[in-house]
Every structure is written in structure tokens, then in C-alpha cells.
């Protein structure tokens with residue numbers, strides 16, 4: 123296994139005694155984007171929480187650059203190179219947009235957000251506004267910008283385009299592709315198939331917590347994918 127490859131195998135996880143996800147395996151090498159798809163409630167976010175260390179594994183393993191992550195708490199995973207933008211509670215509502223962007227950055231302010239704020243003028247215009255007053259889609263943009271700017275070798279994004287305007291979704295795709303082009307890896311949970319078609323190198327489809335389809339994005343048939351997404 124090369125350094126910087128995420129490798130999860132036969133993962134099982136859930137809440138208390140309830141197992142929600144089982145038998146899920148996958149890999150993300152540098153520069154790859156793994157898309158995770160599935161209907162509402164199939165366990166996509168549960169899998170992400172387990173990969174990010176917020177839920178214990180009930181079975182299987184998660185390795186990063188050959189290192190077993192099981193005992194590594196969530197905050198230490200960022201230090202190890204894994205960033206995570208959860209689906210919910212993505213911003214601090216009482217703080218301004220600017221404060222949300224800089225809260226976790228130590229020391230001197232740098233240019234990390236320059237190109238992102240250019241890409242998303244909506245965020246730039248709202249920098250002094252309370253993040254709690256942003257729309258759901260704007261909060262998603264804020265969370266995306268913050269996570270992308272960390273520059274982590276692996277970023278895990280849980281439904282980054284939920285509620286985001288189409289033109290900003292296109293910019294998000296371009297930014298993910300640009301970052302992947304420099305060797306960064308991504309795990310992206312999405313229900314927006316077009317977004318995944320624009321960014322994913324390979325995908326994993328879950329149903330009832332289990333893998334039902336996996337493989338190279340280009341080789342997969344869109345009809346088969348859609349069948350797993352319609353309610």
C-alpha cells in the first residue's frame with residue numbers, strides 16, 4: 123500500500139447495538155475521488171462517521187498509508203492528513219463567516235481562501251454576517267471552503283452540494299478536480315449524480331447499509347446507478 127492511500131475493508135458500524143453498515147470495503151489512492159451513493163437512510167453518513175473516527179468500528183479495518191486508524195481519535199486524524207466535512211452542523215452559527223473560516227487556523231492569516239472566495243462571491247459578500255443567518259446551501263459552501271483550504275491529503279465530504287446553487291456546484295466540481303490533480307484524495311457522499319460524474323474516479327453504492335455496486339465511474343452504467351437511487 124502506498125502512503126496516502128485510504129483502505130477500508132469489511133467495515134461494520136452503527137449506533138449502540140444496532141449495526142447500520144456492514145461488509146463495506148473501498149480504497150482511495152492519491153488523486154482519486156471515491157463517490158459514495160445511495161438513497162436516504164442507507165448508511166452513507168454512518169460510514170463517513172466511522173471513517174472519520176466519530177463512530178467505533180463494529181468490524182473490519184480502516185488503514186491510511188498502511189497505518190491502522192482504529193485507535194486514532196477524530197482530532198488526531200486531521201493531523202494524520204484526513205479532513206472531514208460532516209453533513210450536518212457544519213458551521214458555528216453565532217460566529218461570522220470570517221470567524222468560521224479562520225477559527226481553526228493558527229497564527230498569521232494567509233492567502234488560503236483567496237481563490238475560494240473568488241470562486242464563491244456569495245461567501246465573500248457575507249464575510250461579516252453571522253453564519254447562522256446563511257441559507258443551508260451557503261453553509262455548505264462555507265464548510266466546503268474551510269475543508270478544502272485545509273489542503274489535507276484526504277478530504278471526506280458528506281453531501282457537499284446539498285442545497286447549493288447549480289453554478290456553485292460546477293465551481294465545487296472544478297475545485298475538487300483541481301485538488302485531485304495535485305494528488306489529493308477525496309471521499310464524496312452525494313445524491314447528485316451529475317456532480318459525481320464530474321469528479322468521481324470510482325464509486326460505491328450502498329443500499330440498506332451494504333454495498334450493491336462498486337467500480338470505475340466510467341465503466342458503470344448510469345441506468346443501473348439510477349435504479350439504486352430512485353425511491
Ligand SMILES: Nc1ncnc2c1ncn2[C@@H]1O[C@H](COP(=O)(O)OP(=O)(O)OP(=O)(O)O)[C@@H](O)[C@H]1O
Pocket residue numbers: 137142160161162163164165166167168169209
Ligand atoms: N445518531 C444516530 N443514532 C441512531 N441511529 C442513527 C443515528 N444517525 C443515523 N441513524 C440511523 O442510521 C441509518 C443510516 O443513517 P445515515 O444518516 O447514515 O444515512 P444516509 O445514507 O446518510 O442518509 P441521508 O441521505 O438522508 O443523509 C438510519 O436508519 C438512521 O435512522
Ligand SMILES: [Mg+2]
Pocket residue numbers: 166167168209280
Ligand atoms: Mg447522510
